[in-house]
Amino acid sequence: MAARPILLYGDPRLVAENRPVESFGRDLQDLLQEMCESCWAAPGLGLAAPQIGVNLRLAIVDLSVGKKPDDVVVIANPELVSSGGVRRIEEGCLSIPGLYATLARPLRVTVAAQDADGRRREIEADGTLAQAFCHELDHLDGILLPDRLRGLSRYLFLLRLRWARRRWPAVREL
Ligand code: ZN
Numbered sequence: 065m066a067a068r069p070i071l072l073y074g075d076p077r078l079v080a081e082n083r084p085v086e087s088f089g090r091d092l093q094d095l096l097q098e099m100c101e102s103c104w105a106a107p108g109l110g111l112a113a114p115q116i117g118v119n120l121r122l123a124i125v126d127l128s129v130g131k132k133p134d135d136v137v138v139i140a141n142p143e144l145v146s147s148g149g150v151r152r153i154e155e156g157c158l159s160i161p162g163l164y165a166t167l168a169r170p171l172r173v174t175v176a177a178q179d180a181d182g183r184r185r186e187i188e189a190d191g192t193l194a195q196a197f198c199h200e201l202d203h204l205d206g207i208l209l210p211d212r213l214r215g216l217s218r219y220l221f222l223l224r225l226r227w228a229r230r231r232w233p234a235v236r237e238l
Contacts, residue, residue: 065094065097065098065101066098066101067098067101067102067104067105067106068098068101068102068116068117069102069116070102070106070111070115070116070158070159071114071115071116071117071159072159072160072161072229072232072233073157073159073160073208073225073229074229075117075159077114077117077119078114078115078159078203078206078208079206079208080114080119080206081119081206082113082114082119082120082121082122082204082205082206083119083120083121084120084121084141085120085121085122085140085141085178088140088178088180088181088182092122092140092180093180095113095118095120095122096122096124096138096180098116099111099113099116099122099123099124100124100126100130100133100136102115102116103124103126103129103130103158104126104129104130106158107129107130108129108158109125109126109127109129109192109196110123110124110125110126110196110199110200111123111124111158111200112200112203112204114203114204114206115158115159115203120140121140121141121142121204122138122139122140122141122204123138123139123142123200123201123203123204124136124137124138124139124200125137125139125193125196125197125200127192127193127196137187137193138177138179138180139175139177139178139187139197139200140177140178140179140180140182141177141178142175142176142177142197142200142201142204143175143176143177144173144174144175144197144198144201145173145174145175145176145186146173146174147170147172147173147174147194147198148170148171148172148173149170149171149172150168150169150170150171151168151169151170151171152166152167152168152169153166153167153168153169153195154166155167155169155195155199155209156209157199157208157209159208160208160209160225160228161228161232162228163209163221163224163225163228165209165210165212165213165217165221166217167209167212167213168212169194169195169198170194170198171190171191171194172188172189172190172194173188173189173190173194173197173198174186174187174188174189175187175189175197175201209221210222210225
């Protein structure tokens with residue numbers, strides 16, 4: 065399996081509807097391997113399937129960025145069960161390379177999801193892991209960093225984004 069290119073902001077597949085994962089067979093295992101390779105190559109802490117052009121409700125998070133393969137958390141068909149606390153924190157996105165935004169995220173979350181074999185479980189997370197889950201859940205709903213900003217910070221982020229995109233390969237406008 066090889067890393068696939070990560071789609072950049074403005075690609076319509078990042079905001080397309082994502083279908084539930086229904087089959088947990090060989091094809092899904094291959095896709096997960098490709099997602100891991102793509103995430104590690106970037107490198108990033110997590111990746112959602114739509115970021116490599118596969119519109120499924122599927123994401124991975126790996127705070128070790130490939131150093132500890134056992135640390136990869138697969139979340140298929142995830143749902144936010146509960147969240148608590150709030151903090152403002154800097155966040156980036158592999159689909160918006162080089163830019164960071166400061167936004168509000170919960171301190172703690174509980175996420176219900178299926179693993180790579182389709183087993184349902186609930187995962188409690190705090191800190192960076194909670195933030196990463198929130199970021200990937202957003203991707204599965206077509207929500208990107210600027211959508212989490214308001215007012216002046218949104219305006220300034222979009223301005224910086226417009227400049228940054230001049231150095232990106234051409235993507236089709238939304
Ligand atoms: Zn992202």
